[in-house]
Every structure is written in structure tokens, then in C-alpha cells.
Amino acid sequence: MDPHTPAPPGPTTAEHGRLADADDSRAPWRRWGPYVSARQWGTVREDYSADGNAWEHLPFDHAHLRAYRWGEDGIAGLCDLEGHLNVAVAMWNGQDDRLKERLFGLTNPQGNHGEDVKEYWWHLEGLPTHSYASALYRYPQAAYPYEELLRVNGERGVGDPEHELADTGVLAENRFFDVVVTHAKAAPGDLVVEITATNHGQEAAPLHLLPQVWFRNTWSWGLDDSRPVLWRDDTAAADGTVVVRAEHATLGPVTVTADGSPRTLFCENDTNLAALYGEDAVPPEHTPYPKDSVGRAVVHGQSDTCNPDQRGTKMAFWWTFDAVGPGESVTVRLRLTEGEGPVPDALQADELLALRRAEADEFYAAVLPEGTDAEDALVARRAFAGLQWCKQLYLYDVTRWLAGDPGQPPPPPKRAERNTDWGHVNFAEVISMPDEWEYPWFATWDLAFHCVAYAHVDPYFAKWQLLLMCREWSMHPNGQLPAYEWNFSDVNPPVHPWAAWQVYCIDGSRDRVFLERVVLKMLLNFPWWVNRKDADGSHVFEGGFLGLDNIGLFDRSDPLPDGQRLEQADATAWMGLFCLKMLRMAMELARRDPAWDEIATKFLVHFLSIAQAMDDLGRGHARLWDEEDEFFHDVLTTEDGDVHRMPVRSMVGLLPLSAVAIVPDWVVDELPDLTDFFDGWTRRRPELRDALLHTNHDGYSLRTLSMVDRRQWRAVVRRMLDEAEFLSPGGLRSLSAAHRDGVQVRIGGSELSLAYVPGESDSGMFGGNSNWRGPVWLPVNALLTDALRTYGRGAGMGRPVEYPTGSGEEVAIEEVASRVEQRLVGLFRPGQGGRRPSTPQHHPSGPLWDAHPTFSEFFDGDSGAGLGASHQTGWTALVAHFICAPDGIPNR
Structure with missing residues (x-):
């Protein structure tokens, strides 16, 4: 914690006292924990095959016979920090x-x-x-x-x-x-x-x-x-x-x-x-x-x-x-x-168990808002429990893994085709896993969302996890963050800055040392994105996995034929969000150290360039905004200059809403470099004042920065809150339900199509676990509700919108965010007969089953039933964040 900022008085429970003594990753109270994986077999770490088929190299039927090289597994296991x-x-x-x-x-x-x-x-x-x-x-x-x-x-x-x-x-x-x-x-x-x-x-x-x-x-x-x-x-x-x-x-x-x-x-x-x-x-x-x-x-x-x-x-x-x-x-x-x-x-032992059980009740009574409903408290506590149990000791020295061990046969040459550019990676850390069985390896963008929930109960661990992905034994020398074990070089959305700002605010907006460490490392990560994903310097970003798997008409991570490029609305939005969170953190740091004022200016410039490009590309690029459909779409440009807008209304077109930030009133007095730049820049480019910079603060227009103008914002939000499109009983869908009958596009000699699928995908694109064509996912919902609140506290203050679209009811924007989150929390509340909507369909009903909320990877866009990995108490633990912060996080 920043030594110059005393911590405000906090809860005085026994567990909070132990946490105060555990502000180090190797503190005594952290030395033993549930760090044993639920599955070590079938992982990349244990794969020494020629073909890279980890599932076959060490299958389940060998797990009881073969000694593992990099870890252990078991049921409800615990171990020491080194896993000895x-x-x-x-x-x-x-x-x-x-x-x-x-x-x-x-x-x-x-x-x-x-x-x-x-x-x-x-x-x-x-x-x-x-x-x-x-x-x-x-x-x-x-x-x-x-x-x-x-x-x-x-x-x-x-x-x-x-x-x-x-x-x-x-x-x-x-x-x-x-x-x-x-x-x-x-x-x-x-x-x-x-x-x-x-x-x-x-x-x-x-x-x-x-x-x-x-x-x-x-x-x-x-x-x-x-x-x-x-x-x-x-x-x-x-x-x-x-x-x-x-x-x-x-x-x-x-x-x-x-x-x-x-x-x-x-x-x-x-x-x-x-x-x-x-x-x-x-x-x-x-x-x-x-x-x-x-x-x-x-x-x-x-x-x-x-x-x-x-x-x-x-x-x-x-x-x-x-x-x-x-x-x-x-x-x-x-x-x-x-x-x-x-x-x-x-x-x-009897006394110890009773005491610790009572201390758990005391701890969560202090963590949860006063008056939290008993069922919501149960859901939050179970979500936090899942976060704790899904920690894992993660051991992986890539150089040693590639070379093999001196006491074992040398690995086959063809094996050295995976993670070969990541020889610096050498993990021996307890890391939060997405799911203890189906994903028993870290994924950096998943982990960022985990940390937002963690911050409510263990701010130190949340901060350490975010910083861990930026350390020299994980971040690539070129600035890229490792994606996940199967391919560290893959590309996932850059949500680290967003998560870091959330964690900073949840922790009381006082740990500037943490903020400095994150911003410094993100200054290395940002150029990697610019250099790799903006090939022609247009400020529109393209290509890459980008987290949403099979949401498009074709695999967006595959290389395109020469001369073709896919300009992505979500990729560009992610980078706009990246810039705004870096701007906001730099402004915060500049209050104590004027040197950060210039960093804030740098990211304001980047953001304005990205926002301008998204609105009107020029230079042979097509606009990502479709005037006729009033929505953002990916655009494919061929070598001949033909432009094909992908006519799909999906999460891709909602994510530009997430790139929004409020510039506090104190900036005009405390950050002269940023203020002078803005004043001069807007005088030279007055056309961008109305398009990109919006205000509810008379006499001073540097108030709310948004990637979309008011007209675009209202059009996208209207679709987002339409129950016939994105708004489901359990949150926001990843694909508009308006596409139930499918979408077809002909490009060249190929006919491409997709359709709204509320549950698991009927397409094999990206393998068996790609399901972004209709279901509800909590992480992107969290980004969007946070953005709605930010807009509502800034340029949208006092401006109601219709919720749901077509209902005739006008609701303040911040209240809309709360209502969407209540739909998400409602997935986990007992319904008629006691069964929770989020319960996977294959779970039987009855008291012995209905008593236990489950935390699935994603949820059916119509029924809300849990789907995918069944213990994804990583990013699905965001439901606890919604319960702990029903009015959102105060952004100063």
C-alpha cells in the first residue's frame, strides 16, 4: 500500500486481522492452502509428445500410474506453497x-x-x-x-x-x-x-x-x-x-x-x-x-x-x-x-472448527452490504469460496520443459513448436484458475475479471495476480502478456487496465504504488498492441483471437488471404478502453507526481485518434458504424478495395460502449499539461468536440470521453435493452436474438452464415468450447454495466432511457445498469420450486441439489441454464461483485 496514504478504518474481524498479516505472497497464513489442482493429466505441462496432443499423451487412465512432472491433482486437496x-x-x-x-x-x-x-x-x-x-x-x-x-x-x-x-x-x-x-x-x-x-x-x-x-x-x-x-x-x-x-x-x-x-x-x-x-x-x-x-x-x-x-x-x-x-x-x-x-x-478440533466457522460468518457479514438478502449472501459466499478453491500452484519452466530433463529421454524435435518464443516463462506461483478441472491453467484475461471479485475479500491477492502477469518471468520482452498455457502467443482482450482500476477503487483508491506498477508495465504492453494489431497505423485494430471466439461469420484469428484485412469493432473498442483506463490512472498518479501529467496526455491523444478513426476512417477504410443498421460491425476489405460489412448484431457492436471515462473536475486545476493540450487541440479540431467529447458540466467540456457520440450511443443502447435482441431474462446476450433465423453473407465464392444459438454452439469453430453466438457471459456484462454507470455519472447524468426497449418506462442510466445486474444475480436465486435458473439442465432437482448454486462458464440466452465449464467460479464470480457493489464502484 502507498505508505503516504494511511488506510481508513476497516472491519476488525479475525479474518481481516489475519489478512493484515498476509500482505505478501509468501506470508505464513498463505503457506498452506487448497492449491492442489483438480486435474494435472491432459495439460500442456505434462505433454512430452511429438504431436502436441496433451489429452492423449497423459490420459486419465494413466493418471494413477504415472508420476507427474509439474504438479499434482486430487479431490479437495491442500498443499504448501511449493507443492512439496x-x-x-x-x-x-x-x-x-x-x-x-x-x-x-x-x-x-x-x-x-x-x-x-x-x-x-x-x-x-x-x-x-x-x-x-x-x-x-x-x-x-x-x-x-x-x-x-x-x-x-x-x-x-x-x-x-x-x-x-x-x-x-x-x-x-x-x-x-x-x-x-x-x-x-x-x-x-x-x-x-x-x-x-x-x-x-x-x-x-x-x-x-x-x-x-x-x-x-x-x-x-x-x-x-x-x-x-x-x-x-x-x-x-x-x-x-x-x-x-x-x-x-x-x-x-x-x-x-x-x-x-x-x-x-x-x-x-x-x-x-x-x-x-x-x-x-x-x-x-x-x-x-x-x-x-x-x-x-x-x-x-x-x-x-x-x-x-x-x-x-x-x-x-x-x-x-x-x-x-x-x-x-x-x-x-x-x-x-x-x-x-x-x-x-x-x-x-471441535472448538477450532466451530470458531473458524463463526469467523467466516463474521467476515462475510462485514464484506457484504448491510441488509443483503440471505440467498444473495449465500450466492456471494459460494462464489468467493469457489475463487479460493480454484487457486492452484502453477509450476512451469518453459525452457526446461522444451529441453527436457537430464534424467529422462529427450523430447522429440517436433514437440518444440509450442510456446517456443516464451522461454523466459518460469512460474512457481499460486494463480487463480478459470475452472479447477476444465481449465486448470491460468488465462490472463480471465484472471483480470477474477481479480475484480477477489478485491472485495482479498485486495492484496487481487493486486498481486494482476502484477504477476506483468512480471519479467511472465510478460514477453516485446510487451505481450501470456494468453494461456495452450498458446501463450494467442491474443486476448487487453482488460488488465480496466481490472486494475476496478481493484484500485474497490480497495479504497489509496494504493498508488500498485497503480504505478501496473501503469508502468502497461506502457510496455500498449506498444505491442499498436505494432502488432494496427498494421497500417490507421488506429483501427484487426485480426487476432480477441476473446469472443466464434462470434463472427468466420474464424477471426485465422490469417486472411493476401491483401485482405478484417477491421474489428470490438478490437478497436478494446484499445479505446485500454487508452481511457490508462488515462484515468495516469491522471490519478499525476495528482502526486506531475511527471504523470504527460503520460495522461499521451493516452488522451491515442484515444482521440482511435475514436476518430472508428467514426470516420478514410484512407481506404470503411466506417465500422453502419448508418442504416445503426450499429457497429466488423468490416472485411479485399485486395480490390471491395468492402464487406459483416451484418451481424453481436457483442462486437456493443463493446464500443465500454470505452468511456469521466475526467474529474479537479483536472482543470491540477493537471495543466493535459488541460492545455485539450484546449489547444479542440480549438484546432472543433468538429470533434461534439462527436467525441460530451459534457453535463457547463463551461468546461473536458468531462466525459466516449468512443461513440450521443446519437450512436442511444441507438446501440436501444438495441442492447431490447428483449427481442440482447436483453435476456438473465443479462445481455452475446448475439442478438433477432438472428434466430440466421444471417447469410456471400464473399467471393463463399457463402457464410451464422444464427442465434442460445445455448452451446452448433459450430465446431474454435473447437468444442466456443459459445459466443447467443449465451450470456458475465465478464462482458460487467464491462457494459460499468460503462453505463460511468456514462450516467457523466454526460448522461439525469438522462433516462427506455428500459426495456418498447416498454414505455423511462429509467435513469445508472438504474439501468443496476437492473441488468439484478437479472444476472437473478440467475442464481431460487426460482419457482426452489430450482435456480443457472442450474445446469443435467443437474437433478430436489432439496439436495437446489440448495447449491452452480457457477457455470456461460448461461443459456433464453432460459439462463448454466453451460460449459461447471465450476467457472473465476469470471462468473463477478456475481459476487454485483452483490457486494450494487451501486457500482465509486470512480473519483
């Missing part, structure tokens, strides 16, 4: 053909709608220091139908629904266990792990609970052959307990104590070479007790698979419950303490 020691729950119902120790799902080629997890679980609680957290996993009592899910989905096409776990019948009549895993810290290095399983079926059923403790394999790669050890210490065990010691050169000693008298199974976290490659491939020195030994001992009764000496690098505590009765619960507990001493008895 991991703890996660495993279980067996007496029916499965394997231990249930990781979540199952279909890969992108296997699923008829792309990759898709086939499990049910919910994040229940989460405090930002991880002093308290809980999650629920729903475990079938019948054999898990792995083969059926693979076969039936493989037989279905893109137009067919997915075959889900509930469709198989294994959950009928509530024949499942709800397994709740709770973590609670008595101190930074003293944790209780409680596992409670409840039988919701009508008959007694067996259950084996096997919390596993293991070391990440760091000894097999030829870089450090020192091997840590876990061993059972009966000399330290009190009556009714089992003690396991962990010894690691870096982590230090750790003691894990289990209540009761479970059996213990020990093996090594090493690959089962014999199972994968045959007995002839096993060298004499290789362990006879490899990674899958616990599963073979429990599921297949192979008693000789585990180490009888009770030592290894992986172990499980094994509780067996032969018959858990209907409605009955069973509970087991571990206590993990750093050091070699006995388990502390100053605070017993």
Missing part, C-alpha cells in the same frame, strides 16, 4: 474398479461438446487466508460408469445433448454419499482436515475413506535426486491416534496425526513402469511399490503391493465403514502440524 507435501481425499464404495482419487471427465476429442467433467461437487466455504474452507463431493454408491460415459458421448454429435453422470442412473433415489472436506487452521502451520460422509440413500452402504498424503515427485528428473520420506511413528502416537512423520529437505519436518485407528498404506510416488511398459522395462533399482499401490491394495485386495516397512513418499490412512446407514454420517480427521512435536492440545 500434498493432502487430498480418496474413497472407494466397494463397487468401483479403481480408487476414486481424482475427478473424471471427457477430453476435448471425447466429448460431443468439448472437454467436460462428469462429476458433481460444490465449494461451500472459503476464507482468503485459507484458515477455513470446505467443499462437497457427491460420490455414487454404485460403480462409477466410466465406460458408459465414454461410449455414449462418443456416439453423439454436436447437436445432441451431453450424456451426464445423472443420466446413467447411478444417482437415482439419492444413492450417493455427500463427502464434505473441511480445512481449518489453528495457526499458519497447524491444520485440521475433517472428512464427513453422509449416506443419502435408502439403504445401508459400505464406504472406505482414504485421505492420502504424498510428496510431489522431484527426484525422477535428474535435477535433484534427494528423496523425502513419510514414515509411521508409533512411538509418538497416543491412544486412539496414528502418527506419520514427513521429512523434506526444503519443507522441513511435518507431523500428520489421524484420529481413531486407521490402517496405513505406504508406497512411492513413482511411475508403475511394469503396468505401462511391461516387466522388461523395469530396472532393478525401481521401486516395487509404485504410485498406484494404494489403489491396488484397497480395490483389488493385493496386500503385497504396499511397503510393509511403513515408509515411502506416498501413503493413505484407511478407514473402512462396512455399512453406513440411511441418513447416517461418518467422520474422520487428520491434523497436520509443522515440526516434529506432538499435536497441540491448546485448541481441540
Whole structure:
């Protein structure tokens, strides 16, 4: 925090006190957390194939047999900041053909709608220091139908629904266990792990609970052959307990104590070479007790698979419950303490769990606005819990990955075609993931939206995440931010400045050091965009993935034939937004340091150039604004100069609204360079005063900067708020519903078409998970409602608009923003019969299901049903932002 600006008095809850001591990424209270991935297999990091097929190189069926190189996975797991020691729950119902120790799902080629997890679980609680957290996993009592899910989905096409776990019948009549895993810290290095399983079926059923403790394999790669050890210490065990010691050169000693008298199974976290490659491939020195030994001992009764000496690098505590009765619960507990001493008895586990649970209630009562509805409070808390649980320790040294390890065979030459320009990337950080199973890798533009929600509960972490993407081990030397693991060089929208300004304001508009760090790094990022995406210097931006996937008539990321260019309304709007947020942050910094005044002027110049170009291109370019349709469109210009406007009303044409900012009244007195430039510039170019600069402040026109003029603004907003077009019951659609019957365009010899699809796409463009032709997405909704408020507080102050279009009701612009956000929040509120509109269609109904809000990747544009990744509590956690800031963020 800026040392010159004292923090205002804030909440005094116990968790806020812990957060005050955790203003460092490696602070003690952050040392242990739910940083274990839900899926490590099938990731780029673990892919050492020649063809780059990560799904096939390390598939699910190998995950229990092969030691991972760059991380670990498990169910409701926790680990230390380096990921050396991991703890996660495993279980067996007496029916499965394997231990249930990781979540199952279909890969992108296997699923008829792309990759898709086939499990049910919910994040229940989460405090930002991880002093308290809980999650629920729903475990079938019948054999898990792995083969059926693979076969039936493989037989279905893109137009067919997915075959889900509930469709198989294994959950009928509530024949499942709800397994709740709770973590609670008595101190930074003293944790209780409680596992409670409840039988919701009508008959007694067996259950084996096997919390596993293991070391990440760091000894097999030829870089450090020192091997840590876990061993059972009966000399330290009190009556009714089992003690396991962990010894690691870096982590230090750790003691894990289990209540009761479970059996213990020990093996090594090493690959089962014999199972994968045959007995002839096993060298004499290789362990006879490899990674899958616990599963073979429990599921297949192979008693000789585990180490009888009770030592290894992986172990499980094994509780067996032969018959858990209907409605009955069973509970087991571990206590993990750093050091070699006995388990502390100053605070017993029951008391600790009750205390931390009460502190979570106290913390969120302080975070949420007074009077928040109980259901909205539940939704917000679950969203924040998902953010905490979807943190992941992300390890990836690209140079080492490309070169391979000295203790392993060299990677095939063809493999060195991915991320080859990113050899400087070397992550060993806890990073917020979009989804803990379907997207277990960071995506920079997703993460920016995560941080806006994070800022309400953990401003330090939100700021650190934004800065992390700009550090020298992540940002490219040319200024580009890494996109995501599959292709760091891909291009996503530049929302970092917008998110940084949101986080700064949510945190009390006081941390100027954070603002300076962001602006300085964005000064490096901005030229990359200008140089790469504005080829002819026209200030209109083109090409690239740009986040909205298949929203266009064709793949906008593919190179176009020579001489053709696609000028994009959304790309140009993103850059206008970039400029305005940089301008706003520079103005803020210039109040203390006059040097920033010139930076503010620089971005004002850039913005005005972009806004002018968007309004009237000239120089052989076509206008992005369509006078007849009164909407913004992409424009394709051919080598012969023919212009083809893409007649599609989509989010592409709404996003120019987002490029708006208010210039505060104090600028005229405090920032002379910016004020003098503006006065002189507008005298020389008076035609732009009315087109681009709007005011409600008599006598001083530098008040609201907008990329669209008043006439364009009202025309676009009219379409945006039309329920027959963009305004759905659950927020703003990505494509106008006016295109239900489709749009066709002929360019050259090709016929291109698209149609409004409210749910998952019927097009394979961009693979199985591209769905921008109708559904509602929270991140772009957040950008647009923020823009509406900004306009309403500036040039649009006091000017009502019709809401919804055609209703005859006139509503103030800021109130429109609130009402749109209420539609978004309404997705998660219980509806008629208790079911929430956002609940995915494949979730059964009933009290055991309806009690749990889900946070999907996107939502059906008509019904609001959740779609895509089912635990996208990353950017979909923005619903908590709407609840915590119902009137928006005060922009000074």
C-alpha cells in the first residue's frame, strides 16, 4: 500500500486481522492452502509428445500410474506453497474398479461438446487466508460408469445433448454419499482436515475413506535426486491416534496425526513402469511399490503391493465403514502440524472448527452490504469460496520443459513448436484458475475479471495476480502478456487496465504504488498492441483471437488471404478502453507526481485518434458504424478495395460502449499539461468536440470521453435493452436474438452464415468450447454495466432511457445498469420450486441439489441454464461483485 496514504478504518474481524498479516505472497497464513489442482493429466505441462496432443499423451487412465512432472491433482486437496507435501481425499464404495482419487471427465476429442467433467461437487466455504474452507463431493454408491460415459458421448454429435453422470442412473433415489472436506487452521502451520460422509440413500452402504498424503515427485528428473520420506511413528502416537512423520529437505519436518485407528498404506510416488511398459522395462533399482499401490491394495485386495516397512513418499490412512446407514454420517480427521512435536492440545478440533466457522460468518457479514438478502449472501459466499478453491500452484519452466530433463529421454524435435518464443516463462506461483478441472491453467484475461471479485475479500491477492502477469518471468520482452498455457502467443482482450482500476477503487483508491506498477508495465504492453494489431497505423485494430471466439461469420484469428484485412469493432473498442483506463490512472498518479501529467496526455491523444478513426476512417477504410443498421460491425476489405460489412448484431457492436471515462473536475486545476493540450487541440479540431467529447458540466467540456457520440450511443443502447435482441431474462446476450433465423453473407465464392444459438454452439469453430453466438457471459456484462454507470455519472447524468426497449418506462442510466445486474444475480436465486435458473439442465432437482448454486462458464440466452465449464467460479464470480457493489464502484 502507498505508505503516504494511511488506510481508513476497516472491519476488525479475525479474518481481516489475519489478512493484515498476509500482505505478501509468501506470508505464513498463505503457506498452506487448497492449491492442489483438480486435474494435472491432459495439460500442456505434462505433454512430452511429438504431436502436441496433451489429452492423449497423459490420459486419465494413466493418471494413477504415472508420476507427474509439474504438479499434482486430487479431490479437495491442500498443499504448501511449493507443492512439496500434498493432502487430498480418496474413497472407494466397494463397487468401483479403481480408487476414486481424482475427478473424471471427457477430453476435448471425447466429448460431443468439448472437454467436460462428469462429476458433481460444490465449494461451500472459503476464507482468503485459507484458515477455513470446505467443499462437497457427491460420490455414487454404485460403480462409477466410466465406460458408459465414454461410449455414449462418443456416439453423439454436436447437436445432441451431453450424456451426464445423472443420466446413467447411478444417482437415482439419492444413492450417493455427500463427502464434505473441511480445512481449518489453528495457526499458519497447524491444520485440521475433517472428512464427513453422509449416506443419502435408502439403504445401508459400505464406504472406505482414504485421505492420502504424498510428496510431489522431484527426484525422477535428474535435477535433484534427494528423496523425502513419510514414515509411521508409533512411538509418538497416543491412544486412539496414528502418527506419520514427513521429512523434506526444503519443507522441513511435518507431523500428520489421524484420529481413531486407521490402517496405513505406504508406497512411492513413482511411475508403475511394469503396468505401462511391461516387466522388461523395469530396472532393478525401481521401486516395487509404485504410485498406484494404494489403489491396488484397497480395490483389488493385493496386500503385497504396499511397503510393509511403513515408509515411502506416498501413503493413505484407511478407514473402512462396512455399512453406513440411511441418513447416517461418518467422520474422520487428520491434523497436520509443522515440526516434529506432538499435536497441540491448546485448541481441540471441535472448538477450532466451530470458531473458524463463526469467523467466516463474521467476515462475510462485514464484506457484504448491510441488509443483503440471505440467498444473495449465500450466492456471494459460494462464489468467493469457489475463487479460493480454484487457486492452484502453477509450476512451469518453459525452457526446461522444451529441453527436457537430464534424467529422462529427450523430447522429440517436433514437440518444440509450442510456446517456443516464451522461454523466459518460469512460474512457481499460486494463480487463480478459470475452472479447477476444465481449465486448470491460468488465462490472463480471465484472471483480470477474477481479480475484480477477489478485491472485495482479498485486495492484496487481487493486486498481486494482476502484477504477476506483468512480471519479467511472465510478460514477453516485446510487451505481450501470456494468453494461456495452450498458446501463450494467442491474443486476448487487453482488460488488465480496466481490472486494475476496478481493484484500485474497490480497495479504497489509496494504493498508488500498485497503480504505478501496473501503469508502468502497461506502457510496455500498449506498444505491442499498436505494432502488432494496427498494421497500417490507421488506429483501427484487426485480426487476432480477441476473446469472443466464434462470434463472427468466420474464424477471426485465422490469417486472411493476401491483401485482405478484417477491421474489428470490438478490437478497436478494446484499445479505446485500454487508452481511457490508462488515462484515468495516469491522471490519478499525476495528482502526486506531475511527471504523470504527460503520460495522461499521451493516452488522451491515442484515444482521440482511435475514436476518430472508428467514426470516420478514410484512407481506404470503411466506417465500422453502419448508418442504416445503426450499429457497429466488423468490416472485411479485399485486395480490390471491395468492402464487406459483416451484418451481424453481436457483442462486437456493443463493446464500443465500454470505452468511456469521466475526467474529474479537479483536472482543470491540477493537471495543466493535459488541460492545455485539450484546449489547444479542440480549438484546432472543433468538429470533434461534439462527436467525441460530451459534457453535463457547463463551461468546461473536458468531462466525459466516449468512443461513440450521443446519437450512436442511444441507438446501440436501444438495441442492447431490447428483449427481442440482447436483453435476456438473465443479462445481455452475446448475439442478438433477432438472428434466430440466421444471417447469410456471400464473399467471393463463399457463402457464410451464422444464427442465434442460445445455448452451446452448433459450430465446431474454435473447437468444442466456443459459445459466443447467443449465451450470456458475465465478464462482458460487467464491462457494459460499468460503462453505463460511468456514462450516467457523466454526460448522461439525469438522462433516462427506455428500459426495456418498447416498454414505455423511462429509467435513469445508472438504474439501468443496476437492473441488468439484478437479472444476472437473478440467475442464481431460487426460482419457482426452489430450482435456480443457472442450474445446469443435467443437474437433478430436489432439496439436495437446489440448495447449491452452480457457477457455470456461460448461461443459456433464453432460459439462463448454466453451460460449459461447471465450476467457472473465476469470471462468473463477478456475481459476487454485483452483490457486494450494487451501486457500482465509486470512480473519483
